[in-house]
Amino acid sequence: MAIKRINADLQVAGKILVEFSQTHHLDDAGDFQEALEILDQAIYDLDTLQGKVVEHLTDQIDGLISIFQTQQPFADIRVVLNGLEQSVGADADYVVLDSTHIQFYRNLKQNETLKVEYNLA
Numbered sequence: 133m134a135i136k137r138i139n140a141d142l143q144v145a146g147k148i149l150v151e152f153s154q155t156h157h158l159d160d161a162g163d164f165q166e167a168l169e170i171l172d173q174a175i176y177d178l179d180t181l182q183g184k185v186v187e188h189l190t191d192q193i194d195g196l197i198s199i200f201q202t203q204q205p206f207a208d209i210r211v212v213l214n215g216l217e218q219s220v221g222a223d224a225d226y227v228v229l230d231s232t233h234i235q236f237y238r239n240l241k242q243n244e245t246l247k248v249e250y251n252l253a
Contacts, residue, residue, distance in 0.1 A: 141177075145170040189246040198236045205231035206250035214244050 145167040189200045202209075211218040211226055211234060218225035226236045231253050240246065 141170050141174045184249055184251055186249050193240045193242055195242045196239055198239050200234055202232050205253035207253045209248055209250040212247040
């Protein structure tokens with residue numbers, strides 16, 4: 133049942149995006165944003181059905197810390213900082229401290245965004 137709803141949402145978003153790409157009217161910008169939000173939600177729903185958790189950790193950023201915590205333990209994690217996927221490792225962007233904590237090699241700035249996607253441990 134959930135897959136049918138997600139597919140319907142994707143079709144609606146697709147129609148809006150096709151129409152927008154053909155017209156490029158400025159008054160369609162709200163529709164375009166709505167389509168992007170529908171797509172984001174559909175992707176989130178699909179990931180959730182597959183056991184993937186998506187968390188936005190931006191609210192933890194205060195400009196003074198480099199360690200961030202997920203709400204649940206993860207088995208593997210994908211980290212996206214400012215829209216760019218980060219690399220894990222000693223000579224990379226961040227390290228995994230334990231099943232709920234990651235640490236960057238610098239304090240993140242307040243204007244940055246942080247999203248993680250993971251499978252539950």
